[in-house]
Amino acid sequence: MSESSIITNLIGILTTASTLFMVAAGLTLVFGALRLINIAHGSFYMYGAYLATTLAARLGGAGFWVSLVICPLVVAAMGVLVEVLVLRRLYRREHLTQLLATFALLLIFADIALRLWGKSVRSIKAPSALNGHFQFGGAAVPVYDLFVIGVAALVAIGLWALMSRSKLGWRVRAVVDDPEVLAASGTNVPLILTGVFALGAMLAGLSGVVIAPEQAVQPGMDAEIIVAAFIVAVIGGLGSIVGAAIGSLIIGVVETLGAVWTPSWASTFIYALMILVLAIRPWGLFGETER
Amino acid sequence: MSSGKSPVPTASSQEEARVPTGAGAAARSSSLARSVATPVALTVLMVALGFAVGGNTLTTLEEVLALVVFATATNLLLGQAGLVSFGQAVFYGIGAYTVGLGWLHWHLSFWLTFFLAPVVSALVAIPVGLVALRARRLYFALSTLAFSELAYQLAESRYDFTQGANGVFGPFVPSVLTDPIKGYLFLLAVTVVSLLLMWKVTRSPFGLVTRAIRENRGRAQALGVNVYRHQLIVFVVSGFFCGLAGAMFVVYSQSAYPELLDWTSSGTPIFMAVIGGMGTFLGPALGAFIYQFGHDELVRYVSDWQLVLGGVLLLIVMFWPDGVLGSLTKVKWSQWRNSLNKGGSDE
Numbered sequence: 018m019s020e021s022s023i024i025t026n027l028i029g030i031l032t033t034a035s036t037l038f039m040v041a042a043g044l045t046l047v048f049g050a051l052r053l054i055n056i057a058h059g060s061f062y063m064y065g066a067y068l069a070t071t072l073a074a075r076l077g078g079a080g081f082w083v084s085l086v087i088c089p090l091v092v093a094a095m096g097v098l099v100e101v102l103v104l105r106r107l108y109r110r111e112h113l114t115q116l117l118a119t120f121a122l123l124l125i126f127a128d129i130a131l132r133l134w135g136k137s138v139r140s141i142k143a144p145s146a147l148n149g150h151f152q153f154g155g156a157a158v159p160v161y162d163l164f165v166i167g168v169a170a171l172v173a174i175g176l177w178a179l180m181s182r183s184k185l186g187w188r189v190r191a192v193v194d195d196p197e198v199l200a201a202s203g204t205n206v207p208l209i210l211t212g213v214f215a216l217g218a219m220l221a222g223l224s225g226v227v228i229a230p231e232q233a234v235q236p237g238m239d240a241e242i243i244v245a246a247f248i249v250a251v252i253g254g255l256g257s258i259v260g261a262a263i264g265s266l267i268i269g270v271v272e273t274l275g276a277v278w279t280p281s282w283a284s285t286f287i288y289a290l291m292i293l294v295l296a297i298r299p300w301g302l303f304g305e306t307e308r
Numbered sequence: 309m310s311s312g313k314s315p316v317p318t319a320s321s322q323e324e325a326r327v328p329t330g331a332g333a334a335a336r337s338s339s340l341a342r343s344v345a346t347p348v349a350l351t352v353l354m355v356a357l358g359f360a361v362g363g364n365t366l367t368t369l370e371e372v373l374a375l376v377v378f379a380t381a382t383n384l385l386l387g388q389a390g391l392v393s394f395g396q397a398v399f400y401g402i403g404a405y406t407v408g409l410g411w412l413h414w415h416l417s418f419w420l421t422f423f424l425a426p427v428v429s430a431l432v433a434i435p436v437g438l439v440a441l442r443a444r445r446l447y448f449a450l451s452t453l454a455f456s457e458l459a460y461q462l463a464e465s466r467y468d469f470t471q472g473a474n475g476v477f478g479p480f481v482p483s484v485l486t487d488p489i490k491g492y493l494f495l496l497a498v499t500v501v502s503l504l505l506m507w508k509v510t511r512s513p514f515g516l517v518t519r520a521i522r523e524n525r526g527r528a529q530a531l532g533v534n535v536y537r538h539q540l541i542v543f544v545v546s547g548f549f550c551g552l553a554g555a556m557f558v559v560y561s562q563s564a565y566p567e568l569l570d571w572t573s574s575g576t577p578i579f580m581a582v583i584g585g586m587g588t589f590l591g592p593a594l595g596a597f598i599y600q601f602g603h604d605e606l607v608r609y610v611s612d613w614q615l616v617l618g619g620v621l622l623l624i625v626m627f628w629p630d631g632v633l634g635s636l637t638k639v640k641w642s643q644w645r646n647s648l649n650k651g652g653s654d655e
C-alpha cells in the first residue's frame with residue numbers, strides 16, 4: 018500500500034467510525050441508564066437527516082449550520098415525547114415488551130417520514146467552508162471528512178466529561194446501581210431518565226445532520242443504521258461509551274479494508290465478527306455480564 | 309376479516325373442554341374425545357373455508373397457513389421458553405432456499421426438498437443456537453439478529469450460488485400443487501400435522517421444564533436442569549418448523565429471495581404471536597390470520613400499513629399484553645386451574 022492510499026483508507030476508517038460512534042454512543046448511553054434497547058434509535062438519526070434537508074432547502078447557504086443546531090434539538094424533543102408517553106410506562110415490564118414497543122415506534126416513524134418526505138432520495142450540499150480537499154502526503158483528503166471526525170471527537174470528549182466529571186454523570190451512573198437511594202437523596206430520577214433518553218436521541222439526530230451532505234437521505238436508512246449501531250454496541254459491550262468508540266473503530270476498519278480487498282465479502286465480515294465476539298464474550302468487549 | 313376471526317370460538321371452547329367433569333375411565337375417554345374434537349373441528353372448518361372461498365382469498369389462505377406454522381414455531385421460543393429471537397427468519401429463509409436451490413443446482417425433486425427443508429434448517433439451528441444461547445436476554449435477541457443479517461448478506465452477495473438479490477424463481481413446484489385448492493389442502497395437511505406435533509412438544513414433560521426455565525432460570529438450574537441443553541433443543545425444534553414453514557411459503561410463492569432472511573422478517577412472526585397472544589398455543593395462529601387478512605384489507609385503502617401495524621402493536625404491548633386469544637381465554641384458564649387444584653389433574 019502506498020502512503021497516499023494508507024492516508025485515504027485511514028480517513029475512510031475514521032469517518033465511518035465517527036458516524037457510527039455518534040449513533041452507537043446514544044444507543045449505549047440509553048441502555049446504560051434505562052436498561053432498554055431502543056430499536057427506534059435509528060429513526061432519530063433518519064429524522065435528523067430529513068429535517069436537515071427540509072431546513073437547508075428553506076434557508077439556502079446557512080441552512081446547514083442552522084440545521085446542525087436546530088435539528089438535534091427537535092429530535093431530542095421527539096425523544097422526550099417517546100420516553101414520557103411510551104417507555105416510562107414499560108420500565109417495569111419484561112425486555113420483550115420494550116423491544117416490541119420500540120420496534121413498533123420504528124414502523125410508525127418510518128411511515129410518518131414517508132408521508133412527510135416521500136420515497137425520493139434527498140440530499141443537501143455541504144457548506145462552502147467545508148467543501149473541497151486538501152493535499153496531505155500525496156492524498157486528497159476531503160475537508161468534510163475531517164469535519165465529521167471533529168464533531169465525533171467533540172461528542173466523545175463531551176460525553177466523557179459529562180459522565181465522569183460532572184455531578185449529572187454521577188447521578189446517571191447511580192440510576193443504574195440504586196434508583197431508590199438516589200430518589201431518596203433528593204434526585205428527580207424520572208427527569209434524569211427522560212434527559213438521558215433525549216440526549217441519546219439528540220446524538221442520533223446530530224449524526225443524521227452530519228451525514229446528510231455525504232450520504233443519500235432516503236427511506237430505510239433508519240433500519241440500516243440501527244443494525245450497524247447494534248453491532249457496534251454489542252461488540253463494544255452495551256452500556257460502555259469506550260466500548261462504542263472501540264466497536265466503531267473495529268467496524269470502520271473491517272468495512273473500509275474489506276471493501277478494498279474483498280468487496281463481495283465485506284458486508285459478511287462484520288456480522289461474522291460480531292458473532293465471533295458474542296461466542297467468546299457474550300457481553301461484548303467492554304460490557305458487564307448481564308445481571 | 310370474518311374468516312380470520314372464525315377460529316376464536318372453537319379455540320376458546322377448547323379450554324372449556326379441558327374442564328374435568330368427573331373421574332375414572334369414562335372421564336379419560338371423554339377427555340380424549342374432547343382433546344381430539346378441537347383439532348378435528350378446526351381442520352373441518354379450514355377445509356370448508358377452502359372450498360367456500362376462491363381465487364385470491366385462497367392464495368391468501370395458503371400464505372396464512374405458512375405463517376401459522378412460522379408464528380407457532382417462533383412462539384415455541386417466545387411464549388414457551390421466553391427467548392426473544394430476531395433470527396427465526398434465517399430458518400424460514402433456509403427452508404425456502406432449500407427447495408429453490410435444490411431444484412436450481414441439483415434438480416432435486418420438490419417432494420424430496422420439501423421434507424429436506426426442515427431438516428436442513430434444524431441442522432443450521434444447532435450451531436446458531438450453540439452460539440446465540442451463550443448470550444442471554446437482550447444479547448440473545450441481538451445475536452440472533454446478527455445471524456439474520458449474516459444470512460441475508462450471504463444470500464445477497466453469493467450470487468453464483470443464490471442468484472443474489474434476484475432470488476430463485478422457477479417452475480419447481482409440481483403442477484398438482486399449483487392448483488389452488490389442491491395446494492391449499494396439501495398445506496393444510498402439513499399445518500395440522502405440524503401444529504399437533506408442536507402441541508405434543510409443549511404438553512410434554514420437556515415442554516414443562518422449558519416453561520419452568522422461563523419462569524425461574526435460577527431455580528430450574530438449582531434443581532439440576534441443564535438449561536443450555538433444554539434451550540438448545542427448543543431452538544432446534546423451532547428452527548425445524550420455521551424451515552418447514554419456509555418450504556410451505558415456496559408452494560404458493562414459487563420463489564426464494566434474500567428478504568426472507570432479513571431481521572425485519574423475523575419480526576413478523578413475533579408480531580403475530582403478540583397480536584394473537586403468545587401465552588396461548590393457538591394465539592400465534594390466530595395472529596397470523598389477523599395479520600395477513602388485516603394487511604391485505606388495509607393496503608387496499610391506505611398506504612400506511614406500517615403505521616397501522618406499529619400503532620396496533622404499540623397499543624397491544626402497552627395495554628393488552630395477553631393478545632386477542634390470551635385475553636379471551638384468561639378468565640376460563642384461571643377457572644380451569646382452580647378446578648384442577650380441587651379435582652386433580654387430567655394430564
